[in-house]
Amino acid sequence: MTTAYPTGSIGATLRRLKGTLDAPSSAMTPGPILRPAPANDNQPDFFVPSLCDIALKDGIGLMDIACFRLGSKATQSLIRHDLPGVTVEVAGGVHGMATIHDYDIVLMMISQLTQAMTLWRAGRGPRPPMRLRLHGADILKFCRRGRGGRDYHLIDGALQRLAGTFIRIEARGVAAHRRRTGYFSLISEAEVLSRADNNRIEQVELGIPNWLYSGVMDAQTPEVLTLNPDYLLIKGGLARFVYRLARKAAGDGQADYGFDLVRGRSGSLRRAAAFDADLRALIAANDLPDYALTEIDGASGSVLRMRRRT
Incomplete structure (x- = not known):
């Protein structure tokens, strides 16, 4: 069953909360991205x-x-x-x-x-x-x-x-x-x-x-x-993919990609809820080289914003 969330910041907060509850234990305490x-x-x-x-x-x-x-x-x-x-x-x-x-x-x-x-x-x-x-x-x-x-x-x-x-x-x-x-x-x-x-x-x-x-x-x-x-x-495959995506799409500025689009482009076989939890763990760590990651609310769900660090 698909849950309908309101738009705006309240909807984004509810989606983030559900992603945290659905997350595996390893995603709830993100470690360092770089080995x-x-x-x-x-x-x-x-x-x-x-x-x-x-x-x-x-x-x-x-x-x-x-x-x-x-x-x-x-x-x-x-x-x-x-x-x-x-x-x-x-x-x-x-x-x-x-x-x-x-x-x-x-x-x-x-x-x-x-x-x-x-x-x-x-x-x-x-x-x-x-x-x-x-x-x-x-x-x-x-x-x-x-x-x-x-x-x-x-x-x-x-x-x-x-x-x-x-x-x-x-x-x-x-x-x-x-x-x-x-x-x-x-x-x-x-x-x-x-x-x-x-x-x-x-x-x-x-x-x-x-x-x-x-x-x-x-x-x-x-x-x-x-x-x-x-x-x-960079240790994790998803973190590497997001860096490559940011390098091409954001360049020296910023780019926004819906969570579903990131999952599709990555070729991941993870369930949507588990993939979203992994992505939120990456956002929480926020230590990719060159790019800052944030989650924003989009018209159709959560969106990953990739922005070049100043």
Whole structure:
């Protein structure tokens, strides 16, 4: 049974109260959003450019929709987004769908490609190839992870899931004439070139997919946005998704998204009441990098307001 709430501040208060009552115990006492940085985080032995993210084409981006699972325990193999004039489907492979934490490796590809493209256009380096050779330690350093056995093991699983996750875009009407459509992979391939005696990845070569390469190299202005480096320290999948949504939608200002819309764009399988409780816990913590979060009352229910911090 759906409960009808009055509009205005009273309705917002009642919705927040119900969300608190429906919340799991972990959501009622929010902990820190950022995990501690690894011990070697400040060592200047590996230079990487500012973190960047890339849109697919003409506003159909990967930052305001989930092209991955938010958590490692989620079981979905297909996420479908019905946007105005466009349908986006994300399908996982035999090893499962990539997670939002796996996607850190894609961010590394984008960041390295953007840096190489900038040097090439300035006449200070060759045109970057569509393959990127990396050491396992470099990946962990960029992702702001430790260098224990479990961390190296995560690279193997992430590469398997990223290589098997595909995005299908179908555009209709006017959108069909100005948006790229078809099937796109998160990474085109991953070839392990060498392993240590303990089976850890020493060196791997990643294939940069065409859509990503084209978005950086062929556009007059590369289709990238710079992220706060502390994004990589955000622990929860929902918190990461909300940061990415805020970075694209709010930018240097603010943006409002209804709770239902946030849930749909995130691809979450949580019940609406449980998801709203999770979102309210995130709002209560209010310690995302760069953006302040508040709940406001909207015409059709609760609304998440994301505002750039001054």
